[in-house]
Amino acid sequence: MVAATIEPVPAPEPKAKSMSIIVTKGTLDWAYPPFILSTTAAAMGLDVTMFFTFYGLPLLLKNLDLHLSPLGNPAMKMPLGGMHMGMPNFASVIPGIDAAATTMMKNMMKKKGVASIQDLRSLAIESGVRMIACQMTMDLFEYSLKDMIEGPELGGAATYIEVATQSDINLFI
């Protein structure tokens, strides 16, 4: 009989929790939730993956040019002299109204200490958030990786689904 010495197996490192986000919107306001959540989750120790598709894809461009429009958004009300003012839909067809709303929002964000999307995006990259650019959207809207920040990889639906099956939290924004 051979006595085998059994080496104690060290307990595996507990796997970090993980989160994935599908980013589908690229207006100034809608760019915030995915980047706020990804940077915060990364800061809390989660492995984070962001999948940029359709109108979310331009959020990876080197030159971010973010706008917002009050059109079709009756919930958008800006603080004004202690009140809140919405904008009727027809106002959006007036040239310059969307630009004015964008400027107003950017000024408000600066005043209230809200980070810029550029800053949050840099923080996300710095903290190791994995970014996947949707190949199909790249083709559809004729974007090139050359125009994008460094870091994103290309992938498709299957790439995302594989990530999603391994993530504790999956969000669609």
Next chain:
Amino acid sequence: MADQTLDAKGLNCPLPILRAKKALQSLKPGSTLEVLATDPGAVKDFEAFCRTTGHELVESSTEGKIYRFILRRKA
């Protein structure tokens, strides 16, 4: 006295948490970080941050409009 102080006054969600995380990384395990903030949401957020990451929230207090947190980096 905390080993390091982070002034996050005037910053809004999620910046106080992100800056605190960065500052904690530069500290030795067991060292403490004082965070000063004006974002009222930071009170709940630092509690959740510490519960999730394992850093210890040693103190959470308010002086006027300033929120003060003491975090101890986990070992």
